Amino acid sequence: MGGIDWADGLVAIMDGPAPDSGTAWEVGYAFGTKKPIVLVRTDFRPLAGIAGDYSPMLTQAATARIDLPVASTTQVISSSSTRLPESRPRDTDLSGCAHLP
Numbered sequence: 001m002g003g004i005d006w007a008d009g010l011v012a013i014m015d016g017p018a019p020d021s022g023t024a025w026e027v028g029y030a031f032g033t034k035k036p037i038v039l040v041r042t043d044f045r046p047l048a049g050i051a052g053d054y055s056p057m058l059t060q061a062a063t064a065r066i067d068l069p070v071a072s073t074t075q076v077i078s079s080s081s082t083r084l085p086e087s088r089p090r091d092t093d094l095s096g097c098a099h100l101p
Contacts (some may be wrong), residue, residue: 004029009036009063009084011076015043019055031061038083039065040076 004010010030012023030037039054039062054065064083068075 001029004035005033007035009038011038011040011080011084012058013076014039014041014054014058019058024055024058027058027061036063036084037061038063038080040080041067042069042071042076044070 004026007030010026012019012027014023027037027039039058041054059065066076066079066083068079071079
């Protein structure tokens with residue numbers, strides 16, 4: 001939660017047949033703290049014509065939704081960053097926050 005509290009917004013990867021329960025919780029928490037939320041799908045299902053709909057609850061919580069089938073991490077970062085507010089400098093110690101590998 002500390003990472004979401006600290007962040008200016010949340011980018012949530014929604015790949016797979018159903019959203020990950022942890023990611024869905026993070027979206028709900030970010031929504032509750034009034035953070036902008038960008039939902040991103042990069043999986044291949046839209047190309048195969050088998051993409052399911054987004055969860056209506058997640059869609060309503062999102063500030064933006066981006067569908068980028070088989071996109072690279074660089075493409076996801078570039079597209080997501082244009083949908084979030086400008087970052088502000090921070091003087092915060094992040095040693096206690098979880099980081100993605």
